[in-house]
Amino acid sequence: MEKETTGTVVAVSKQWWLKVNTKPIRTGGPLDGAVFPHIVKVKYTVGAQEYIKRKWIGAGLPVPSVDSSVKIIYDENKPSKARIM
Numbered sequence: 513m514e515k516e517t518t519g520t521v522v523a524v525s526k527q528w529w530l531k532v533n534t535k536p537i538r539t540g541g542p543l544d545g546a547v548f549p550h551i552v553k554v555k556y557t558v559g560a561q562e563y564i565k566r567k568w569i570g571a572g573l574p575v576p577s578v579d580s581s582v583k584i585i586y587d588e589n590k591p592s593k594a595r596i597m
Contacts, residue, residue: 519556531547
């Protein structure tokens, strides 16, 4: 059975090595029109146990800021299996 809790964003890191170009032709500098995917690390607590979950966010999608809260859906029998919403 799935349950819901809130987690706190601990870290957000940009994947600089995976550049996605949004313009067909560069008109400015080397990063003109480039967007990058992110990895978000979230900490959440179930009972007395703390868990950390990572989520990959695609290029161009909104990224939560550090110390913001996000919704976590986890498995009641195995809380380490979770989804970040």
